[in-house]
Amino acid sequence: xxxxxxxxxxxxxxxxxxxxxxxxxxxxxxxxxxxxxxxxxxxxxxxxxxxxxxxxxxxxxxxxxxxxxxxxxxxxxxxxxxxxxxxxxxxxxxxxxxxxxxxxxxxxxxxxxxxxxxxxxxxxxxxxxxxxxxxxxxxxxxxxxxxxxxxxxxxxxxxxxxxxxxxxxxxxxxxxxxxxxxxxxxxxxxxxxxxxxxxxxxxxxxxxxxxxxxxxxxxxxxxxxxx
Numbered sequence: 001x002x003x004x005x006x007x008x009x010x011x012x013x014x015x016x017x018x019x020x021x022x023x024x025x026x027x028x029x030x031x032x033x034x035x036x037x038x039x040x041x042x043x044x045x046x047x048x049x050x051x052x053x054x055x056x057x058x059x060x061x062x063x064x065x066x067x068x069x070x071x072x073x074x075x076x077x078x079x080x081x082x083x084x085x086x087x088x089x090x091x092x093x094x095x096x097x098x099x100x101x102x103x104x105x106x107x108x109x110x111x112x113x114x115x116x117x118x119x120x121x122x123x124x125x126x127x128x129x130x131x132x133x134x135x136x137x138x139x140x141x142x143x144x145x146x147x148x149x150x151x152x153x154x155x156x157x158x159x160x161x162x163x164x165x166x167x168x169x170x171x172x173x174x175x176x177x178x179x180x181x182x183x184x185x186x187x188x189x190x191x192x193x194x195x196x197x198x199x200x201x202x203x204x205x206x207x208x209x210x211x212x213x214x215x216x217x218x219x220x221x222x223x224x225x226x227x
Contacts, residue, residue, distance in 0.1 A: 001039045001139050008035025022120035025111060029127065036135045061201035070196045071208025078192030079213065082185040089181035105182035109221045117224050125218060125225070133210035140170050140190075141197040141206045149198075163194030189213065 012031020016024035062070065086105065094100040108128060115121050148154045148162035167190035171183050178186055196205035219225055 001036045001135075001143075004035035004039045005032045006035070008032055008038075020111070022111065022115050022118065022124055025108065026120055026124050026127065029108075029124075033127070033131050033135055036139070040135065040138050062199075062205070064202065064204055067196075067200040067202035067205040068208045070200050071205040071210075072212065074192045074196035074205065074209045075212050075216075078189055078195075078209075079216070082189040082192075084185075085188055086182045086185035089184055093181040101179060101181055105179035106217075106221075107177050109217070112218075112222045125222070129215050129218060130211065133207050133214055136170075137193065137197075137203055137206045137210055140166055141193055142203045144169060145194055145197065159198045163191055163198060166194055167191050 009028055009032040012027045012034075016027050018024070090101050090105075108124070112121055112124060145162050145166040148165060149159060154162045167187050170190040170193075171187045174183070174186060193206040193210055196209055197203060199205070
């Protein structure tokens with residue numbers, strides 16, 4: 001997925017102006033996500049052709065509705081902790097640097113706030129709200145965390161070790177996109193994604209929690225959405 005995303009993003013950059021406009025951002029992220037999506041599609045086709053052997057170590061899976069409800073519960077539990085840690089990180093960074101950091105700690109959010117409403121802005125909003133929660137959870141919770149859980153590492157160390165290791169990778173892959181002071185909060189949020197997935201045995205729980213978080217973050221950070 002990572003390699004396909006890099007290839008897709010590189011191809012998409014050929015259709016941009018080389019600037020930092022919303023149009024260029026939509027093209028670049030669109031190419032990245034299309035690359036990821038092609039690998040997910042290949043995985044689904046492979047699973048349909050050759051179903052995987054039953055995972056004897058897995059607990060009973062929740063229903064789809066139960067998993068979505070668990071995603072909501074996870075958001076209610078982990079969002080306050082995430083927000084508190086981000087605020088604390090901003091205070092520490094402000095104390096060290098002598099000036100407070102930008103309250104919008106994500107590059108794409110900063111771009112949306114400064115750009116104002118437009119066709120490309122609304123397109124980017126929709127993409128950010130829906131696409132990353134699905135594709136990132138397939139990658140990190142569906143592939144990385146589940147692979148660790150089914151490995152000898154997971155059987156020996158337990159579910160939380162797998163969740164923590166996956167969350168560390170999740171944060172590492174967001175370096176540069178998220179401000180440094182917000183990374184500890186992102187780590188805690190990722191622990192929540194991993195926890196709801198482990199509790200339910202369904203990726204839908206993590207996708208629901210991630211999607212609701214992105215939507216809530218957009219509503220809070222981008223003032224022109226609600227007028």
